[in-house]
Amino acid sequence: xxxxxxxxxxxxxxxxxxxxxSGTPQPPCRINPVPRQIPEKKWFMEPSFIMFTGGILxxxxxxIEMYFIFTSFWAYKIYYVYGFxxxxxxxxxxxxxxxxxxxxxxxxxxxxYRWQWTSFLSxxxxxxxxxxxxxxxxxxxxxxxxxxxxxxxxxxxxxFSLGFGIMCxxxxxxxxxxxxxxxxxxxxxx
Numbered sequence: 001x002x003x004x005x006x007x008x009x010x011x012x013x014x015x016x017x018x019x020x021x022s023g024t025p026q027p028p029c030r031i032n033p034v035p036r037q038i039p040e041k042k043w044f045m046e047p048s049f050i051m052f053t054g055g056i057l058x059x060x061x062x063x064i065e066m067y068f069i070f071t072s073f074w075a076y077k078i079y080y081v082y083g084f085x086x087x088x089x090x091x092x093x094x095x096x097x098x099x100x101x102x103x104x105x106x107x108x109x110x111x112x113y114r115w116q117w118t119s120f121l122s123x124x125x126x127x128x129x130x131x132x133x134x135x136x137x138x139x140x141x142x143x144x145x146x147x148x149x150x151x152x153x154x155x156x157x158x159x160f161s162l163g164f165g166i167m168c169x170x171x172x173x174x175x176x177x178x179x180x181x182x183x184x185x186x187x188x189x190x
Contacts, residue, residue, distance in 0.1 A: 029187045038112050038114075041110045047112065050106075050107060050122050051121040054121075055124070055128060058123065059133070061092050062088055065085060065088045066133055066137075069085075074137075074153070075142070092168070093171055115176060119177075121169065123168040123171060124169030124172070127168065130165075131158065138157075
């Protein structure tokens with residue numbers, strides 16, 4: 001009775017985002033403790049390729065807004081379209097979640113169970129593309145020169161891109177975790 005109560009309470013906590021007090025994961029279905037060998041697959045289904053290309057579409061949904069944000073920050077122009085920025089942020093979240101779930105679905109479909117870091121890094125690669133855009137912006141749009149300005153710009157853009165990547169990666173991972181738990185909760189294994 002006590003163990004049943006512990007399972008139920010930790011299951012409820014895990015379902016609603018709480019902590020699992022016991023520290024043991026609660027998979028939605030029975031799993032084999034011995035990992036299976038991952039079969040050969042095409043080059044575009046490799047986790048490294050998925051991680052690298054997963055951020056292209058989320059970056060594409062925000063790169064125009066990045067110009068205005070960079071201009072307001074580095075060229076001292078006033079940015080006053082916060083409602084539109086919120087809309088672009090929501091579009092970014094939807095695109096990031098959708099792209100990450102689809103890429104992880106294809107990864108699982110090719111019998112590759114290594115989805116955790118792939119989901120995080122696939123979405124987090126958006127930060128890499130933001131940093132590439134920051135390099136483009138520095139070269140072609142700013143009139144900065146000198147060592148101090150260059151180091152200051154690239155250090156700030158690195159921190160911004162890293163934070164942006166961690167944010168997108170977190171949303172991608174959490175969405176994939178919820179998706180995987182939902183699809184495997186319906187699996188009946190006898």
